[in-house]
Amino acid sequence: MASIWEYANPVKFMRLTDRVLPVVALGAAVCMVAGLIWGFFLTPDDFRQGSTVKIIYLHVPAALIAINAWFVMLVASLVWFIRRHHVSALVAKAAAPVGAVMTLIALITGAIWGEPMWGTWWVWDPRLTSFLILFLFYLGYIALWEAIESPDTAADLTAVLCLVGSVFAVLSRYAVNFWNQGLHQGASVLRAGAVTGSDTEEKVSNVFAVPLFVCIAGFVLLFLALVLLRTRTEIRKRRTAALIARERLV
Numbered sequence: 001m002a003s004i005w006e007y008a009n010p011v012k013f014m015r016l017t018d019r020v021l022p023v024v025a026l027g028a029a030v031c032m033v034a035g036l037i038w039g040f041f042l043t044p045d046d047f048r049q050g051s052t053v054k055i056i057y058l059h060v061p062a063a064l065i066a067i068n069a070w071f072v073m074l075v076a077s078l079v080w081f082i083r084r085h086h087v088s089a090l091v092a093k094a095a096a097p098v099g100a101v102m103t104l105i106a107l108i109t110g111a112i113w114g115e116p117m118w119g120t121w122w123v124w125d126p127r128l129t130s131f132l133i134l135f136l137f138y139l140g141y142i143a144l145w146e147a148i149e150s151p152d153t154a155a156d157l158t159a160v161l162c163l164v165g166s167v168f169a170v171l172s173r174y175a176v177n178f179w180n181q182g183l184h185q186g187a188s189v190l191r192a193g194a195v196t197g198s199d200t201e202e203k204v205s206n207v208f209a210v211p212l213f214v215c216i217a218g219f220v221l222l223f224l225a226l227v228l229l230r231t232r233t234e235i236r237k238r239r240t241a242a243l244i245a246r247e248r249l250v
């Protein structure tokens with residue numbers, strides 16, 4: 001089996017993604033269309049929350065990607081620190097805008113759900129606050145890449161910022177477990193026994209859970225497709241810049 005590190009070579013990365021990207025994009029489109037139509041139009045209203053419960057088909061997948069996108073950036077940044085592979089730095093750069101958009105979607109959909117459920121659009125709940133801070137870290141990370149001309153220096157500094165921001169990514173995921181006084185409920189779907197009801201807490205009905213899992217699969221594939229596409233774009237931009245610099249020298 002070929003080593004995974006060989007795909008840090010931009011040429012081999014581009015060849016691999018030429019084949020992988022169309023499949024991933026098609027899978028994302030199928031899962032998202034099927035999941036959202038199923039969730040919004042073919043599931044019943046909840047007996048407590050009414051039709052408001054259907055916001056989970058956007059909110060939960062977006063929040064999941066928002067947190068895990070930062071961890072993808074963290075892993076890619078660590079690879080850059082250790083192996084100095086430029087493709088890994090570009091993957092981290094490519095993932096940031098996607099993660100930022102997903103974080104914004106999660107914040108907005110959470111506010112839409114919170115107004116009728118909590119009676120307010122926003123509260124300084126531990127998870128909501130850490131999520132807002134995570135969004136600001138995304139913006140800072142993107143701005144830092146744009147502010148520094150040297151690609152390697154930008155990769156180094158943004159990697160350090162990514163390490164610091166990982167604290168808030170962890171808090172966003174586990175804030176409900178750390179502070180029990182928050183309004184935001186704990187994990188109700190992505191935990192052991194949540195769907196089957198094998199744990200001691202109230203289970204999530206399969207009527208809502210199954211289309212939600214389809215939506216989550218769609219969002220994961222969409223994230224992967226966008227990161228691959230953006231990474232390919234970054235590689236092309238660097239090639240173009242190198243060619244222009246070479247022509248100027250000639």
